[in-house]
Amino acid sequence: MENYHLNYSINTQPVPQKKKIRRNILFSQKIAPYIFVSPFIISFLVFFLYPSISTIIMSFQEVLPGETRFIGLQNYKKLLNPHFYAALRNTTIYTIWTLIILIPLPLVLAVILNSKVIPGRNFFRSAYFIPALTSTIVVGVIFRLIFGELESSPANMLMKALGLHAQQWTMHWGTGMFLMVFLASWKWLGVNILYFLSGLQNIPKELYESAEMDGAGVFTKFFRITLPLLKPVTIYVLTISIFGGFRMYEESFVFWQNQSPGDIGLTLVGYIYQEGFMNNDMGFGSAIGIVLLAIVLVINLIQLKFTGAFKKEG
């Protein structure tokens, strides 16, 4: 009612009835916000909530054209097989490796790139970021050739130059894991550097200056000022890295096209693809998806609680 009067007082000229109502909607403090968020809400409902609910329903079904039926928990029972365990193991180990590499390394590199004494730091900043702009699939093809099996492949030439044995890179579990982690590290290093750089820019210079006056050295400054003040960024990077690790698919796909020997490159998302599309078992694929969602959710909740991210909200 209040709004109505407000509008009316502004519009001195009498407005036709229809127009007035439309105006009222636009100026109404109750309705206008909903209009502004509606594009997001609608796309969320159509492209996220609806598929999510469908997935949950499908995970209890056998999905076949014309013959879809509910089969209870059978899809979830099927999960207890060695391929799922292999996928879970590969994905978890891959995620841990990317966390070990893709958090400390970009952090240190960001600090170095942020320092004014490094020559050509703008060049290095962009050089580190370029891999992130490339398509994983295209890069994967190149990597696949570099790490070819023959003695004459570039990676094997390097191995021999270093006095090591040539490897059949895509044929063994250890080297396969190395390939995936290496590709991911190469590609995502620049992005994480960017996050840390922006975090570093937000640290007030005065802190360093006063620390210097108190006689703090480079390492003291790093551990006592930089690290603690970068904590919010680190938590953010950690969260998306865990998420990114568990949803990994392309890094494995480019090396084995989803047919890795002995499941050495099978990931959870790859397993969804394998069962859902390659074997036309959408119900089972959905069940794997739901379990993946649960795993990522639980891990991220634990991690956020552990790092105290929830406290700030309260």
Place this chain on the structure above:
Amino acid sequence: MLLFTLTMTVSLLLSGCSSEASDSGQSGKSSDGATKLTLWTFVEQHAKFYKYMADEWNKKHPDKKIELQATTYPYDDMHNKLLLSLQSGVGAPDIADIEISRFSNFLKGKPQLVELNDIVEPVKDKIVQSRLNIYSKDGKYYGIDFHVGATVIYYNKELLGKAGVDPNKIITWEDFKEAGKKVVSATGKPMITIETNDLWSYWPLIVQQGSDFYGKDGNVTLDNEINVKTLEFLKQLLDEKIAKAAPGGGHHTEEYYGFMNKGGAASVVMPMWYMGRFTDYMPDLKGKMIIRPMPRWTADGNRSAGMGGTGTAITNQCKNVKLAKEFLAFAKLSREGNIQIWKQLGFDPIRWDVWDDPALKEPNKYTEYFGKDIFNTLMSVKNEINSPTITENTPKMNQLVVQSVLYKVLKEGSLSPKQALKNVAKEMKKQ
């Protein structure tokens, strides 16, 4: 504003759908009266072949012209798109190529493909029968293949010559093994390569003996005696260095092409359609390779097996089923079409009554590469070509045989042939 947002969203959604629809192009009449038919395939050469056949069709049938829109997608992409559009009931093309190892996915539940019995029956007795059964369910045919995929052995006669081995005297696999020993000691090169990441070195050998992963009744026979013995034989060849695991894991990798092109091994067992890989990727072997029937396992055993394949199907979303069927029959079941399949694609066509047609003896890049007697070899094994038994679970079975049997036995050596086959058989019986 609300209206605006809604229209925006809705039009976005619609344009998404409609562009999808025009992509797949629901059939209709085009301006010059020709009926539009859409076709999806995953091989560029197939698309070219269909376009050629569509032109031929239009010359012969000016009264019912077709306008063929053939689109080539990458292998995985095409099968996934097709699966989803058939599941959801919109967006599928009229005609689609479906590769054999994915075909059974499309027969699960109520097949969303059109029954083709009425075009198959008239020529059924002229077609290699086993090629029809692999695309059938409950006596109804849903796909038509390009080729028989008769498995043969490609010998490098130069390497055999150095070792003094006459390929025509290799009758059985035992002979083959003995000849292999000679080749290895004379040339230092392996007699044969074996795939560890694909099926083509194992599957043909067991189908050749009338065995398979599944019995005719659909039961898992993966760990039967023949299969165990055959895998043991392959392992033995590798252990005795007569064979080498294919570089890159299979016969379709860059590593392998490079290796073989340099005369890396004296022979390879692959289906006829592998000829194209030789002509395109291993040019240096031109004139050195010859094609022979596979060695036998017993004195009167078969000398070939029909492997691989692509079933062309008509989807139930097709609006002009009658015309699509007529065109498909013309392209892939007629004598003319079968001759073109050889001429353009280098495949051994499914109609054996064209195999002795003079048109198949005309020189082309395959006869230049392998010699003129290609179809004589094929005619000689005409009645010895079994095809595999395909079931609903074939895609998964094939995947497991590669990942958990061949890799573990032939590459890793972590399991015995018997144990590996037993494990997978046990898992597949639970499906």
